[in-house]
Amino acid sequence: MKNILVIIFVLGLAFSMKAQTHNETDKPKIGLVLSGGGAKGFAHIGALKVIDSLGIKVDYVAGTSMGAIVGSLYCAGYSGKQLDSIFGSLDFDKVINDNLPRSAKNFYERNNTEKYAIALPFNKFKLKLPSALSRGQNVFNLLSKLTLHVSEIDDFDNLPIPFFCIATNVETGEPVMLDSGNLPLNVTASGAFPSLFQPVNIDGRLLIDGGVVNNYPIDELRAKGMDIIIGVDVQDGLATREEMTSAPDVLLQINNFRTINDMKLKSKKTDIYIKPDIKGFSVVSFSEGKKIIENGEVAALAQLEALSTLPKMSSEDKTKQVRVVNKDSIRINDIYLSGNSQYTRSYILGKLKIKGNEKVSYSDFDRGVNNLVATNNFDAFQYDFKKSPNKEGYDLNAKLEESRVSTFLKLGIHFDDLYKSAALVNFTKKRLLFDNDMASLDVILGDNVRYNFEYLIDKGFYWSIGIKSRYNQFKKSINAELLLDDAQITATGINKLEVKLRDQTNQFYLQTLFRKDFALSIGAEHKRLNIKSETITIDTETDEFVFENTDYFSVFGSLKLDTYDNKYYPSNGIFFSGNFHSYLFASNFNKEFDRFAIAKAEIGYAFSFSDKMSVNLQTSGGFKLGDNSTQTLDFALGGYGNDLINNFIPFLGYDFISLTGNSYVKAYACLDYEVFNKNHITLEANWANMDNDIFESGEWFTLPDFRGYGVGYGIETFLGPIQAKFSYSPELRKSIWYFNIGFWF
DSSP states (O other), X not given: OHHHHHHHHHHHHHHHHHHHHHHHHHSOOEEEEEOOOGGGGHHHHHXXXXXXXXXXXXXXXXXXXXXXXXXXXXXXXXXXXXXXXXXXXXXXXXXXXXXXXXXXXOHHHHHXXXXXXXXXXXXXXXXXXXXXXXXXXXXXXXXXXXXXXGTTOOBGGGSSSOEEEEEEETTTOOEEEEOBSOHHHHHHHHTOOTTTBOOXXXXXXXXXXXXXXXXXXXXHHHTTTOSEEEEXXXXXXXXXXXXXXXXXXXXXXXXXXXXXXXXXXXXXXXXXXEOOOOTTOOTTOGXXXXXXXXXXXXXXXXXXXXXXXXXXXXXXXXXHOOOOOOOSEEEEEEEEEESOSSSOHHHHHHHHTOOSSEEEEHHHHHHHHHHHHTTSOEEEEEEEEEEOTTSSSEEEEEEEEEOSOOEEEEEEEEEETTTEEEEEEEEEEESSSSTTEEEEEEEXXXXXXXXXXXXXXXXXXXXXXEEEEEEEEEEEEEXXXXXXXXXXXXXHOOXXXXXXXXXXXXXEEEEEEETTTEEEEEXXXXXXXXXXXXXXXXXXXXXXXXXXXXXXXXXXXXXXXXOOSOSSSOSSEEEEEEEEEEEEEEOTTSTTOOOXXXXXXXXXXXXXSSSSEEEEEEEEEEEEEEOOOOOTTSEEEOBXXXXXOTTEEOBTXXXXXXXXXXXXXXXXXXXXXEEETTXXXXXXXXXXXXXXXXXXXXXXXXXXXXXXXXXXXXXXXXXXXXXXXXXXXXTTTEEEEEXXXXXXX
């Protein structure tokens, strides 16, 4: 009897297991296909939130372009709600554009790029246009961070949910299925919208947006063995004649002919077809993401009855779900580089600001990648992280594609109250003498002809070698105290002098990174300073009096830190600049010359109250050591500007070079309100004490002798800032206007 019971139990268990296996086998496989559509693809997130709420078990996901981006993250383990949170927190202007953070560039590159409105590749005396507006590096960086937890998976069938995406081979026009390899790189290729993002090189194939040839890969998904397919379609319909009001509208209509005709067939092949209302939205409507996501939810809920009949996740499926926890830092052990032949390993790691075997925050790593990309020496920087064998952390495997373009023609325009109108023509040549060097020549034409030449051999973490040569000139009515002593002023009765200043400065310097963010420089300088005036005349043949025509020779050291996010309207960051010049020799014109030194420093701090309002606080000071007979290199306050030469210091409320002395202290505060995008209203104030030897007399620590207040309006444009400032000085009891157009140079 006992044996019979055992046999019955075993047979029952076998039948139960067979029935369970049979039920699992009979469950239909559910596929999900997500179309491309740029910002309209936010609607996919809304649909996923509904699918998650119903507990539907999705067995495979296919996507194109934005559908690939959303789909890949979903397959990596993110829920619809998590994707809603992630996408809602992103600044897509920064993600899409190559507007790399200012702090990502070193000082040489920053100074070399913050004065040009247009930069064009120039090869064999022919101008070319860039292949795209953006490299797509920021998109790749973001996807790499979000998919780090699945970076070990090369076969996309082994993701928490199997996945593939579609790209287009730009050389053959054929569709390419991407189902293995570097996940973020493949997804970036699928979303490389032509002309917006440059093509992505994967295994020798040049790939662009899959939507060009297959924006809704339902047939490929069905071939994976899917029984029921849910499709979310965010493609445009055909526009009416009333809606086509421009040439881009017509071109978009032509581009949509094929995809819309394809959808007439593919929509019929879709078992549950979700078509969100994306009318009125474009591929770049990222600022309206919340509304687009809501429309995706509404469209999915319209199919609630059909979706409710689909198989649900079992308790076992739920326990297998990946719980994604994003980390703020990553430990990078070994670093492997490939593809670099012209740029050394030390140069690349110096730009990345990593050396290996260290823990790095993601923000620092992103800054390092941006710093490398900002050099424009590389067309692509592809990387992935693989877990290090036998130790905690990851190895970084990076593949670089060096840029073949080494010559650029750059242009700019400018107007200010000191130099007046100017047009800038720049010629930049990389790899002129060495693989990691750069030469740049500015020729500035206008009211005051000038030039600026810079050459740098960039050694990354090691000492870089630089040469600079600059020529400046301007005409200005200045304070007579800068050039005349008290007896001369009393004898002549002259308070103002009309002078023409010419300054040529040549430097040789060495520069290195100090604690990764500080730039430490030491060098030698030759300066030829020539100052003439027609106000005082002695030689009747020239009708000019020469105040200064001297060659000065000095050595210098400087230390700089600049993390401001914007040179003209900083909303966060720190700025520090310290400089020490020791003047050792002078030509015979300055017969009373004796050695002296000038030290000056400036520090600034910018912070924000909100997205619209920020504050910038600055203080600076300087003093002279040694002989005081040479006054032409003393400090001179007044005017508004960013790149003033020598020891000219901007000071609101006064004209250029109005206040002079061998020492000064200054404080500055600015409240900036961005009333519209890139439109700024500023309230500014500055205070100063200035005279000879104020640090010895204690005058530097008294109430300010000079004050200036101002209100300004500025617009950020591709030419640079366009600014108008109204200022007032209580001491002078008069107002003064300042105007500026374009980047300062």
